[in-house]
Amino acid sequence: MKKREEKNRILILGGSGFIGNGLYKELHSYFDVHCTYCQQHGAFSENQIFHKFCVEEDSMFLLLNEIKPTVIISAINGEFKSQFETHKEIVNYALLNDGCAVLYISSVEVFNGKSSHPSYENDTTFSEKATGKFKISVEKLLLETIPQQTAILRLPIVLGINSPEILHLRQCIRHKAAFEVFPNLVITTTTINKVCQQIHYIINQSLRGIFHLASNDMVHHEDLFREITSKMGDKMPIFKSVFTSNEDKYNAIIPKKNKLPDSHQITVSQVIEECSLNEEIISIK
Template sequence: MIKILIFGGSGYLGNTIFKELNPFYDVYCTYFQNIHFKKNKRFFCFDLNDDFTRIVKKVNPNHIISSLKGDFNKQMFFHKKLINYCDDKNIKLLFVSSSNVFDTFTNYPSYENDKTFSESIFGRFKINIENKILRMKSKKWVILRSPMIFDKNSPRIKDILIKSKRSIAIEIFPNLIVNINSAKKFAKQIHYLISRDINGIIHHGSNDLVNHDEYIFSVVKKLNIKKINYKYIYTTNDNRYLALFSNQTIFPNHLQFSFEEVLREIIK
C-alpha cells in the first residue's frame, strides 16, 4: 500500500486531503498548535524549526504532500531541504501552490506552461519553491496550483461570517475575474493524480470564470447574511484575470466542476 505523509495535515486544506486519502492509503500528517490531533497516532507534532527527517524516517513514505503554512523564510529553508531529500530518497513530492504565481499577468487566464511572474510576496514565495522543484533530478513531483478556495468551512467563508458579525467591511475586487476551487474537489483530484501516478504541473479549479465581486455577493446571499459592508478595491480600470485553466485533459468529467457547484456546497 502507498504510504503518504502530509506536512500541514491539521490545516483546513491539509486535513481535507487527509480525510479523502486515509480510507485508501496509509496516511500520516503533521500538526503544529492544534492539540486536538495530539492523541491521534497518525499525526506528528512538527515545527518548522524541527528536523523534518525525524518524522520522514519514522513514516518512510512513498509520497510527501506539502500543504504547510507559516513563516515564508522558514518555509523556504524547509522546502529546500525537503526537495533535496525527496530527490535523494526517490520520494514523490506533491506541492500545493497557488494562482498567485501569475498575479502579474492580468489579460487572460494562465495555463500550466506559461511563465510564472508575480509582484506579490506570496506569489514570489510560491514561485521560488516551484523553481526548486522543477530543478529536481527525479521527475517524481507534482506542482498543484489552486485558485481561491471558497467552500463550506473554508477560512475565506469563516472570515466573511466573522466580519459581517463585527460590521467590518469585506474587501471585493470588482474588476478581478477568477475561477474558484473547493477543498473537497481539490482533494479528490489529488487522489486521482496519486492513483494514476501522474506527474508534472497541474492546474485545479472550476472550469468557468466569475467576477470576484459577483461571487462574494452570491456567497453572502447563500449564507443569508442580511447586513454587510463592502470595501471596493480597484487595482486597475480594466478587467484583470487571476485564474487557472488547463490545456491538458487530465481529470474525468465527474472530477470537473463549475463555480456554481462550489457555491452549492456552502449550504450543504
C-alpha cells in the same frame, strides 16, 4: 466498504491547516496517512499519526527517515527561508527514494505579476509579491531536481462551507459588517471537497506535472460573493467595493493541458451551490 491502499504511505506537511486537514480527512480511510502540526493542540498531540513539526525549528530529514513516506504532500506554512530548506531536504530524500512522489500545493500567486489574461499550466510564472516569488522558487527547485517525481498543484481561492472566506462572509452577514469585494478582479475558484477529490485521484493515478486545480470558467470576485450571499438567504453584509484599477485584472488559473476527467472538474456555479448551503444542512453534515 472503503478499500485501504497500504502500498502508499502519505505524509501531509501542514496537516492541521485548512487544506492539509481536508486532505487528511479525504485520504486517511484509504492510505496509511501521517501529518504534521506545529501549534500545540490536544487533539493532534494525542494522535499518533500527527507529528509535531515546526519548520523553523525541526529537522525534516529525521521525520522523513522515521515515517519513510512514498508520497509527500507539502501544504506547509512558515518562514520562507526555513520552508525552502525543508523542501531541499525533501528533494534529498526523494533522490534517495526514487519511488517517492512529491505533491507541492502551490497557488495562483505565482502569476500575480500577470494581470492582463488568465494563466495556463505551461505559462511562464511571474510574481511581484513575496509569497508568489517564494512559491515559484519551490516549484523551480522540485521541477529541476526531481521532475519525474513531482506534481505541482496550483490552487485558486479555495472555498467551502467551512472555508475561512465563507465563515467570514457568514459573520459579516450576521453582524451586518463590511465584506470586501473586488469588482474588477476576474478569478477562478474551487472548493476544498473538490481539491481533495482531485488530489486523491492524482495519487491513485500516479500523475506528475503541473495541474491547475481550478474551475473551468471565470467570474468577477464581487459577482461570486454576491451570488453566494443571495443563495444563502435574504440577509446581506455591507459589500465594500475595492477598485484596484479601472480595467479588469485577472487573478485566474485555468486547467488546459493537464485536465482531469469530467467528474473531477468543477464550475463556478457548482462552487456557489456548495458554498451557499444553509446552516441547518451544515449542522446535519
